[in-house]
Amino acid sequence: MFSFFKKKSVAPPPASPAPEAGLPAAAVAAPSVQTPASPSPEPLPPASAPVVASAPAETPARTSWLAKLTNGLRKTGASITTVFTGTRIDDALYEDLESALLMADTGVKATEHLLEDLKRRVKDSKTTDPAAVKGLLVQSLTDLLLPLQKPLLIGQFKPTVIMVAGVNGAGKTTSIGKLTRHLASDGASVLLAAADTFRAAAREQLGVWADRNTVDIISQDGGDPAAVSFDAVSAGKARGRDVVLVDTAGRLPTQLHLMEELKKIKRVIQKTGPLADQAGESGASSIPPHEVLLVIDGNTGQNALNQVKAFDDTLGLTGLIVTKLDGTAKGGVLAAIARERPIPVYFIGVGEKLEDLETFNAQEFAQALLS
Numbered sequence: 001m002f003s004f005f006k007k008k009s010v011a012p013p014p015a016s017p018a019p020e021a022g023l024p025a026a027a028v029a030a031p032s033v034q035t036p037a038s039p040s041p042e043p044l045p046p047a048s049a050p051v052v053a054s055a056p057a058e059t060p061a062r063t064s065w066l067a068k069l070t071n072g073l074r075k076t077g078a079s080i081t082t083v084f085t086g087t088r089i090d091d092a093l094y095e096d097l098e099s100a101l102l103m104a105d106t107g108v109k110a111t112e113h114l115l116e117d118l119k120r121r122v123k124d125s126k127t128t129d130p131a132a133v134k135g136l137l138v139q140s141l142t143d144l145l146l147p148l149q150k151p152l153l154i155g156q157f158k159p160t161v162i163m164v165a166g167v168n169g170a171g172k173t174t175s176i177g178k179l180t181r182h183l184a185s186d187g188a189s190v191l192l193a194a195a196d197t198f199r200a201a202a203r204e205q206l207g208v209w210a211d212r213n214t215v216d217i218i219s220q221d222g223g224d225p226a227a228v229s230f231d232a233v234s235a236g237k238a239r240g241r242d243v244v245l246v247d248t249a250g251r252l253p254t255q256l257h258l259m260e261e262l263k264k265i266k267r268v269i270q271k272t273g274p275l276a277d278q279a280g281e282s283g284a285s286s287i288p289p290h291e292v293l294l295v296i297d298g299n300t301g302q303n304a305l306n307q308v309k310a311f312d313d314t315l316g317l318t319g320l321i322v323t324k325l326d327g328t329a330k331g332g333v334l335a336a337i338a339r340e341r342p343i344p345v346y347f348i349g350v351g352e353k354l355e356d357l358e359t360f361n362a363q364e365f366a367q368a369l370l371s
Protein backbone atom coordinates (compact mmCIF):
# COMPACT_ATOMS: atom_id res chain seq x y z
CA MET A 1 0.00 0.00 0.00
CA PHE A 2 1.16 3.47 -0.65
CA SER A 3 -0.24 6.81 0.15
CA PHE A 4 -2.42 8.73 -2.13
CA PHE A 5 -2.42 11.97 -0.21
CA LYS A 6 0.28 13.54 1.83
CA LYS A 7 -0.38 14.19 5.41
CA LYS A 8 0.66 17.65 6.13
CA SER A 9 3.22 17.95 8.70
CA VAL A 10 2.04 19.39 11.82
CA ALA A 11 3.72 21.22 14.59
CA PRO A 12 4.68 19.17 17.58
CA PRO A 13 1.45 18.17 19.23
CA PRO A 14 0.54 19.95 22.43
CA ALA A 15 1.46 17.70 25.28
CA SER A 16 -1.89 17.46 26.80
CA PRO A 17 -5.39 17.60 25.64
CA ALA A 18 -6.30 15.29 22.97
CA PRO A 19 -6.87 17.21 19.84
CA GLU A 20 -10.06 16.78 18.00
CA ALA A 21 -10.21 13.61 16.13
CA GLY A 22 -9.85 13.64 12.45
CA LEU A 23 -7.16 14.79 10.22
CA PRO A 24 -4.92 16.95 12.21
CA ALA A 25 -2.82 18.72 9.84
CA ALA A 26 -1.83 15.57 8.28
CA ALA A 27 -0.90 16.16 4.80
CA VAL A 28 -2.94 14.02 2.75
CA ALA A 29 -0.51 12.15 0.92
CA ALA A 30 -2.05 9.50 -0.89
CA PRO A 31 -4.62 7.10 -0.08
CA SER A 32 -3.85 3.75 -1.11
CA VAL A 33 -4.88 2.98 -4.47
CA GLN A 34 -7.09 0.20 -5.13
CA THR A 35 -7.69 -1.18 -1.76
CA PRO A 36 -11.37 -1.61 -1.57
CA ALA A 37 -12.60 0.68 1.08
CA SER A 38 -12.22 -1.08 4.31
CA PRO A 39 -15.45 -1.51 6.16
CA SER A 40 -14.56 0.72 9.00
CA PRO A 41 -11.65 2.89 8.18
CA GLU A 42 -9.46 3.83 11.02
CA PRO A 43 -9.21 7.52 11.68
CA LEU A 44 -5.95 9.09 10.71
CA PRO A 45 -3.54 9.44 13.56
CA PRO A 46 -3.03 12.87 14.95
CA ALA A 47 -0.55 14.47 12.72
CA SER A 48 2.66 14.97 14.37
CA ALA A 49 5.49 14.82 11.99
CA PRO A 50 5.04 16.22 8.62
CA VAL A 51 5.12 13.77 5.87
CA VAL A 52 7.32 14.69 3.04
CA ALA A 53 6.84 13.69 -0.52
CA SER A 54 8.85 10.69 -1.41
CA ALA A 55 9.07 8.14 -4.12
CA PRO A 56 6.12 5.80 -4.01
CA ALA A 57 6.91 2.56 -2.32
CA GLU A 58 7.39 -0.53 -4.45
CA THR A 59 4.27 -2.50 -3.79
CA PRO A 60 2.17 -4.89 -5.84
CA ALA A 61 -0.39 -2.12 -6.27
CA ARG A 62 2.22 0.33 -7.53
CA THR A 63 3.70 -2.31 -9.81
CA SER A 64 0.33 -2.97 -11.34
CA TRP A 65 -0.21 0.78 -11.72
CA LEU A 66 3.13 1.11 -13.53
CA ALA A 67 2.13 -1.62 -15.94
CA LYS A 68 -1.09 0.26 -16.67
CA LEU A 69 0.72 3.55 -17.07
CA THR A 70 3.26 2.02 -19.44
CA ASN A 71 0.49 0.46 -21.45
CA GLY A 72 -1.50 3.68 -21.49
CA LEU A 73 1.44 5.73 -22.73
CA ARG A 74 2.50 3.23 -25.37
CA LYS A 75 1.03 5.23 -28.24
CA THR A 76 2.78 8.40 -27.11
CA GLY A 77 6.10 6.66 -26.56
CA ALA A 78 6.22 4.40 -29.60
CA SER A 79 7.28 6.96 -32.18
CA ILE A 80 9.79 8.51 -29.79
CA THR A 81 11.52 5.26 -28.88
CA THR A 82 11.88 4.12 -32.50
CA VAL A 83 14.23 7.06 -33.00
CA PHE A 84 16.82 5.19 -30.93
CA THR A 85 16.80 1.98 -32.94
CA GLY A 86 19.44 3.16 -35.41
CA THR A 87 23.20 2.75 -35.17
CA ARG A 88 24.42 6.33 -35.13
CA ILE A 89 23.94 9.45 -33.09
CA ASP A 90 23.75 12.11 -35.78
CA ASP A 91 21.68 15.10 -36.91
CA ALA A 92 19.09 12.78 -38.43
CA LEU A 93 18.49 11.19 -35.03
CA TYR A 94 17.93 14.56 -33.38
CA GLU A 95 15.66 15.68 -36.24
CA ASP A 96 13.57 12.53 -35.95
CA LEU A 97 13.43 13.00 -32.20
CA GLU A 98 12.29 16.59 -32.62
CA SER A 99 9.45 15.50 -34.93
CA ALA A 100 8.43 12.66 -32.61
CA LEU A 101 8.34 14.94 -29.56
CA LEU A 102 6.28 17.52 -31.41
CA MET A 103 3.90 14.81 -32.62
CA ALA A 104 3.47 13.73 -28.99
CA ASP A 105 2.28 17.28 -28.19
CA THR A 106 5.36 18.13 -26.19
CA GLY A 107 5.21 21.62 -27.69
CA VAL A 108 7.96 23.71 -29.24
CA LYS A 109 9.44 25.12 -26.03
CA ALA A 110 9.71 21.83 -24.16
CA THR A 111 10.98 20.07 -27.29
CA GLU A 112 13.73 22.65 -27.78
CA HIS A 113 14.65 22.40 -24.12
CA LEU A 114 14.78 18.59 -24.16
CA LEU A 115 16.89 18.46 -27.33
CA GLU A 116 19.39 20.97 -26.02
CA ASP A 117 19.62 19.25 -22.66
CA LEU A 118 19.94 15.85 -24.29
CA LYS A 119 22.76 16.95 -26.59
CA ARG A 120 24.62 18.26 -23.58
CA ARG A 121 24.15 14.96 -21.73
CA VAL A 122 25.28 12.98 -24.77
CA LYS A 123 28.40 15.12 -25.05
CA ASP A 124 29.19 14.82 -21.35
CA SER A 125 28.70 11.07 -21.33
CA LYS A 126 30.67 10.62 -24.58
CA THR A 127 28.31 7.82 -25.54
CA THR A 128 28.15 6.60 -29.13
CA ASP A 129 25.25 4.22 -28.64
CA PRO A 130 21.78 5.47 -29.66
CA ALA A 131 20.17 3.11 -27.14
CA ALA A 132 22.07 4.86 -24.35
CA VAL A 133 20.68 8.19 -25.59
CA LYS A 134 17.21 6.94 -24.74
CA GLY A 135 18.31 6.48 -21.14
CA LEU A 136 19.67 10.03 -21.14
CA LEU A 137 16.35 11.29 -22.49
CA VAL A 138 14.57 9.57 -19.59
CA GLN A 139 16.81 11.55 -17.22
CA SER A 140 16.25 14.77 -19.09
CA LEU A 141 12.47 14.32 -19.13
CA THR A 142 12.46 13.37 -15.45
CA ASP A 143 14.31 16.58 -14.55
CA LEU A 144 11.89 18.63 -16.63
CA LEU A 145 8.83 17.01 -15.02
CA LEU A 146 10.12 17.04 -11.46
CA PRO A 147 8.65 20.46 -10.54
CA LEU A 148 5.20 19.01 -11.27
CA GLN A 149 5.61 16.25 -8.69
CA LYS A 150 4.01 17.43 -5.50
CA PRO A 151 1.60 15.78 -3.08
CA LEU A 152 -1.83 17.10 -2.33
CA LEU A 153 -1.84 18.09 1.31
CA ILE A 154 -4.91 17.76 3.39
CA GLY A 155 -5.54 18.06 7.06
CA GLN A 156 -3.82 21.33 7.83
CA PHE A 157 -7.12 23.16 7.77
CA LYS A 158 -10.41 21.65 8.83
CA PRO A 159 -12.03 21.34 6.46
CA THR A 160 -9.51 21.47 3.65
CA VAL A 161 -11.58 23.00 0.87
CA ILE A 162 -10.81 21.83 -2.64
CA MET A 163 -12.52 23.43 -5.63
CA VAL A 164 -12.43 21.49 -8.90
CA ALA A 165 -12.92 22.95 -12.38
CA GLY A 166 -12.46 21.91 -16.00
CA VAL A 167 -14.01 21.74 -19.42
CA ASN A 168 -16.99 19.47 -20.09
CA GLY A 169 -16.18 15.81 -19.98
CA ALA A 170 -12.58 16.21 -18.77
CA GLY A 171 -13.26 13.77 -15.96
CA LYS A 172 -13.99 16.10 -13.01
CA THR A 173 -16.83 14.18 -11.45
CA THR A 174 -15.16 10.82 -11.96
CA SER A 175 -11.91 12.10 -10.45
CA ILE A 176 -13.73 13.64 -7.47
CA GLY A 177 -15.49 10.33 -6.96
CA LYS A 178 -12.20 8.48 -6.96
CA LEU A 179 -10.58 10.98 -4.61
CA THR A 180 -13.55 10.74 -2.28
CA ARG A 181 -13.24 6.99 -2.11
CA HIS A 182 -9.53 7.19 -1.47
CA LEU A 183 -10.01 9.82 1.23
CA ALA A 184 -12.82 7.89 2.85
CA SER A 185 -10.84 4.68 2.91
CA ASP A 186 -8.02 6.63 4.51
CA GLY A 187 -10.32 7.64 7.33
CA ALA A 188 -11.03 11.19 6.28
CA SER A 189 -14.56 12.54 6.44
CA VAL A 190 -15.62 14.17 3.19
CA LEU A 191 -18.40 16.49 2.23
CA LEU A 192 -19.20 16.98 -1.44
CA ALA A 193 -20.61 20.13 -2.96
CA ALA A 194 -22.48 19.41 -6.17
CA ALA A 195 -21.95 22.89 -7.57
CA ASP A 196 -22.71 21.60 -11.04
CA THR A 197 -26.29 22.73 -10.72
CA PHE A 198 -26.98 22.30 -14.44
CA ARG A 199 -26.50 18.60 -14.87
CA ALA A 200 -28.58 16.31 -12.69
CA ALA A 201 -26.54 13.36 -13.92
CA ALA A 202 -23.39 14.89 -12.45
CA ARG A 203 -25.02 15.00 -9.01
CA GLU A 204 -26.19 11.42 -9.34
CA GLN A 205 -22.73 10.36 -10.48
CA LEU A 206 -21.21 11.91 -7.35
CA GLY A 207 -23.74 10.08 -5.24
CA VAL A 208 -22.78 6.78 -6.78
CA TRP A 209 -19.11 7.28 -6.04
CA ALA A 210 -19.67 8.50 -2.53
CA ASP A 211 -19.25 6.23 0.40
CA ARG A 212 -22.55 6.78 2.17
CA ASN A 213 -21.15 6.28 5.64
CA THR A 214 -18.72 9.12 5.51
CA VAL A 215 -19.83 11.35 2.70
CA ASP A 216 -22.61 13.91 2.59
CA ILE A 217 -23.57 15.76 -0.51
CA ILE A 218 -24.89 19.29 -0.59
CA SER A 219 -26.75 19.82 -3.84
CA GLN A 220 -29.51 21.92 -5.24
CA ASP A 221 -31.57 21.53 -8.33
CA GLY A 222 -30.84 24.40 -10.67
CA GLY A 223 -29.65 26.64 -7.83
CA ASP A 224 -26.79 29.08 -7.76
CA PRO A 225 -23.49 27.17 -7.77
CA ALA A 226 -21.82 29.79 -5.58
CA ALA A 227 -24.60 29.47 -2.99
CA VAL A 228 -24.30 25.67 -3.01
CA SER A 229 -20.56 25.99 -2.49
CA PHE A 230 -21.00 28.46 0.38
CA ASP A 231 -23.54 26.18 2.06
CA ALA A 232 -21.27 23.18 1.61
CA VAL A 233 -18.21 24.84 3.12
CA SER A 234 -20.31 26.20 6.01
CA ALA A 235 -21.76 22.73 6.57
CA GLY A 236 -18.29 21.21 6.35
CA LYS A 237 -17.12 23.56 9.10
CA ALA A 238 -20.18 22.99 11.28
CA ARG A 239 -20.00 19.24 10.92
CA GLY A 240 -16.25 19.07 11.46
CA ARG A 241 -15.50 17.44 8.12
CA ASP A 242 -11.91 16.94 7.07
CA VAL A 243 -12.36 17.76 3.41
CA VAL A 244 -14.93 19.59 1.30
CA LEU A 245 -14.73 18.86 -2.41
CA VAL A 246 -16.54 21.29 -4.70
CA ASP A 247 -17.49 19.90 -8.11
CA THR A 248 -18.23 22.63 -10.65
CA ALA A 249 -19.95 22.39 -14.02
CA GLY A 250 -17.81 21.93 -17.13
CA ARG A 251 -17.10 25.04 -19.20
CA LEU A 252 -14.83 26.26 -21.95
CA PRO A 253 -12.36 29.05 -21.23
CA THR A 254 -13.95 30.97 -24.11
CA GLN A 255 -17.30 31.08 -22.30
CA LEU A 256 -16.42 34.23 -20.45
CA HIS A 257 -19.64 34.49 -18.45
CA LEU A 258 -19.08 30.95 -17.16
CA MET A 259 -15.48 31.77 -16.29
CA GLU A 260 -16.83 34.76 -14.35
CA GLU A 261 -19.17 32.36 -12.57
CA LEU A 262 -16.14 30.30 -11.47
CA LYS A 263 -14.51 33.42 -10.07
CA LYS A 264 -17.70 34.13 -8.19
CA ILE A 265 -17.78 30.61 -6.73
CA LYS A 266 -14.22 31.11 -5.49
CA ARG A 267 -15.03 34.56 -4.07
CA VAL A 268 -18.09 33.28 -2.26
CA ILE A 269 -16.18 30.33 -0.79
CA GLN A 270 -13.63 32.85 0.49
CA LYS A 271 -16.44 34.62 2.32
CA THR A 272 -16.93 31.61 4.58
CA GLY A 273 -13.94 33.00 6.46
CA PRO A 274 -10.56 31.82 7.63
CA LEU A 275 -9.90 28.37 9.01
CA ALA A 276 -7.41 27.79 11.77
CA ASP A 277 -4.25 25.89 11.07
CA GLN A 278 -4.66 22.51 12.74
CA ALA A 279 -0.93 22.23 13.01
CA GLY A 280 -0.91 25.32 15.13
CA GLU A 281 1.95 26.72 13.12
CA SER A 282 2.28 30.27 14.37
CA GLY A 283 -1.46 30.45 14.73
CA ALA A 284 -1.81 30.75 11.01
CA SER A 285 -5.18 30.66 9.38
CA SER A 286 -6.16 30.35 5.83
CA ILE A 287 -9.07 31.47 3.74
CA PRO A 288 -10.60 28.67 1.66
CA PRO A 289 -10.48 27.33 -0.98
CA HIS A 290 -7.11 25.86 -0.06
CA GLU A 291 -6.78 24.14 -3.39
CA VAL A 292 -8.13 25.07 -6.80
CA LEU A 293 -7.68 22.11 -9.10
CA LEU A 294 -8.11 21.85 -12.84
CA VAL A 295 -8.95 18.51 -14.40
CA ILE A 296 -7.63 18.17 -17.94
CA ASP A 297 -8.12 15.44 -20.51
CA GLY A 298 -4.59 14.32 -21.42
CA ASN A 299 -5.89 13.16 -24.77
CA THR A 300 -6.41 16.75 -25.87
CA GLY A 301 -2.68 17.56 -25.92
CA GLN A 302 -1.81 21.20 -26.55
CA ASN A 303 -5.44 22.13 -26.05
CA ALA A 304 -5.07 20.97 -22.46
CA LEU A 305 -2.09 23.32 -22.05
CA ASN A 306 -4.22 26.21 -23.28
CA GLN A 307 -6.87 25.26 -20.74
CA VAL A 308 -4.28 25.26 -17.96
CA LYS A 309 -3.17 28.76 -18.92
CA ALA A 310 -6.71 30.13 -19.24
CA PHE A 311 -8.07 28.63 -16.01
CA ASP A 312 -4.91 29.61 -14.15
CA ASP A 313 -5.23 33.20 -15.34
CA THR A 314 -8.84 33.25 -14.19
CA LEU A 315 -8.69 31.31 -10.95
CA GLY A 316 -5.09 30.91 -9.81
CA LEU A 317 -4.72 27.14 -9.93
CA THR A 318 -2.88 25.20 -7.25
CA GLY A 319 -2.89 21.79 -8.90
CA LEU A 320 -3.87 19.61 -11.84
CA ILE A 321 -5.42 16.21 -12.39
CA VAL A 322 -4.57 14.83 -15.82
CA THR A 323 -7.02 12.14 -16.93
CA LYS A 324 -7.31 9.80 -19.91
CA LEU A 325 -3.62 9.16 -20.38
CA ASP A 326 -4.64 5.65 -21.40
CA GLY A 327 -4.26 5.14 -25.12
CA THR A 328 -3.36 8.73 -25.92
CA ALA A 329 -0.69 9.73 -28.43
CA LYS A 330 -0.43 13.14 -26.78
CA GLY A 331 1.05 12.34 -23.38
CA GLY A 332 3.94 14.71 -24.11
CA VAL A 333 1.69 17.54 -22.99
CA LEU A 334 2.95 17.10 -19.42
CA ALA A 335 6.37 18.22 -20.61
CA ALA A 336 4.77 21.25 -22.25
CA ILE A 337 2.98 22.08 -18.99
CA ALA A 338 6.23 21.69 -17.05
CA ARG A 339 7.98 24.11 -19.38
CA GLU A 340 5.23 26.67 -19.89
CA ARG A 341 2.96 26.64 -16.81
CA PRO A 342 4.46 24.38 -14.15
CA ILE A 343 1.46 23.76 -11.92
CA PRO A 344 1.75 20.62 -9.76
CA VAL A 345 0.13 17.50 -11.15
CA TYR A 346 -1.38 15.85 -8.10
CA PHE A 347 -2.89 12.88 -9.89
CA ILE A 348 -2.98 11.23 -13.27
CA GLY A 349 -5.65 8.91 -14.61
CA VAL A 350 -5.37 6.02 -17.02
CA GLY A 351 -8.88 4.62 -16.94
CA GLU A 352 -12.30 4.75 -15.41
CA LYS A 353 -11.77 2.52 -12.39
CA LEU A 354 -10.92 3.58 -8.87
CA GLU A 355 -7.41 2.19 -9.11
CA ASP A 356 -6.81 4.00 -12.40
CA LEU A 357 -6.11 7.31 -10.68
CA GLU A 358 -2.74 7.66 -9.00
CA THR A 359 -0.21 10.12 -7.73
CA PHE A 360 2.15 11.59 -10.31
CA ASN A 361 5.80 10.65 -10.15
CA ALA A 362 8.14 12.28 -12.68
CA GLN A 363 10.59 9.41 -12.97
CA GLU A 364 7.89 6.77 -13.25
CA PHE A 365 6.18 8.79 -15.94
CA ALA A 366 9.36 9.35 -17.97
CA GLN A 367 10.30 5.68 -17.72
CA ALA A 368 6.81 4.51 -18.65
CA LEU A 369 6.71 6.85 -21.62
CA LEU A 370 10.08 5.78 -23.01
CA SER A 371 10.08 2.12 -22.05
Ligand SMILES: Nc1nc2c(ncn2[C@@H]2O[C@H](COP(=O)(O)OP(=O)(O)OP(=O)(O)O)[C@@H](O)[C@H]2O)c(=O)[nH]1
Pocket (backbone or CB within 6 Å): 166, 167, 168, 169, 170, 171, 172, 173, 174, 175, 196, 199, 202, 249, 250, 251, 323, 324, 325, 326, 349, 350, 351, 352, 356
Ligand atom coordinates in the same frame (compact mmCIF):
# COMPACT_ATOMS: atom_id res chain seq x y z
N1 LIG B 1 -10.42 6.30 -20.45
C1 LIG B 1 -10.60 7.12 -19.41
N2 LIG B 1 -11.81 7.64 -19.20
C2 LIG B 1 -11.97 8.48 -18.15
C3 LIG B 1 -10.90 8.82 -17.28
N3 LIG B 1 -11.38 9.68 -16.35
C4 LIG B 1 -12.68 9.88 -16.64
N4 LIG B 1 -13.05 9.16 -17.72
C5 LIG B 1 -14.36 9.09 -18.39
O1 LIG B 1 -14.62 10.36 -19.00
C6 LIG B 1 -16.03 10.56 -19.07
C7 LIG B 1 -16.37 11.94 -18.54
O2 LIG B 1 -16.10 11.97 -17.17
P1 LIG B 1 -16.88 12.91 -16.14
O3 LIG B 1 -16.27 12.66 -14.81
O4 LIG B 1 -18.34 12.79 -16.29
O5 LIG B 1 -16.44 14.32 -16.70
P2 LIG B 1 -16.86 15.76 -16.16
O6 LIG B 1 -15.65 16.61 -16.36
O7 LIG B 1 -17.38 15.69 -14.78
O8 LIG B 1 -18.00 16.13 -17.18
P3 LIG B 1 -19.06 17.35 -17.13
O9 LIG B 1 -19.77 17.23 -15.83
O10 LIG B 1 -19.91 17.15 -18.33
O11 LIG B 1 -18.28 18.59 -17.24
C8 LIG B 1 -16.66 9.43 -18.28
O12 LIG B 1 -17.12 8.44 -19.16
C9 LIG B 1 -15.51 8.89 -17.44
O13 LIG B 1 -15.66 7.53 -17.11
C10 LIG B 1 -9.60 8.25 -17.54
O14 LIG B 1 -8.58 8.49 -16.87
N5 LIG B 1 -9.52 7.40 -18.64
